[in-house]
Amino acid sequence: MNNDDDALTSVYKKIEREKALIQAANQMRQQTQNEQVRSRLDTQMREGRRNIQYLEERMQELQMRRMGQGMDTMNLGPSSAGPGRPQSSGFRNDRDGPPTPPPKDSRGGYTDVGSERGDYGTQDYSQTGMMPPRHPYAPLAPGQGMPKSRPNFTKLDLIKYDTPYLGPRIQLMLSQLEFKLNVEKQYLKGIEKMVQLYQMEGDRKSRADAAGRRVESTQKIQLLKQALKRYEDLHIDMESTADAPD
DSSP, rough: HHHHHHHHHHHHHHHHHHHHHHHHHHHHHHOOOOOHHHHHHHHHHHHHHHHHHHHHHHHHHHHHHHHHHHHHHHHHHHSSSTOOOOOTTTTTGGGSSSOOOOBTTTTTEEEEEEHHHHOSSSSHHHOOOOOOOOOOOOOOOOTTTOOOHHHHHHHHHHSSSEEEHHHHHHHHHHHHHHHHHHHHHHHHHHHHHHHHHHHHHOOOHHHHHHHHHHHHHHOOOOHHHHHHHHHHHHHOOOHHHHHSSS
């Protein structure tokens, strides 16, 4: 199984997970009369539908890319005549012996057969140094498609709730959450050292204050981890699957 197949399987599982979350939120909404809870559940279901739309678009891209790679493989396959395939009459077989020389004229020289096979121009290639005519556009390399236009958006566009650039938004949030989580972990380490120091000095008031900040930092770390896990579940690294060898 290649990388695109693995990515397709992963995207399918993500879509099914989003559907399950929407279904669970809908069931909870039907069981409560609290308007605030209903509003929060409506927001979750709306986000889930947007996530499903984004994941389905990524799945279509992966499917189209896999089809393109399949066509490239077919084009690069053996094109020579195999067993049972008749060879073209325009090519000489090595078993036919040496090629037949051109006919001679009455003086014993060879006749000019250029008129029979057609000319490319009025001068020979050896005189002009020109290459034989070829297709004006070189064929694309295997797996190489037309360059995609890069969407023009700002960081402000990405942090909007209804942003259409959900993929870049996920990457931005992953970067920001990872940074905040690392900073908060360092802060927690400092708070724990302060608690130990105040305990050794017998400063109960300062120790209680530091202990309270330690609880807040621990809770914040848990929230950051949950948010990071949520965006990791939605993230699809399209570039790595495209660059990875088959």
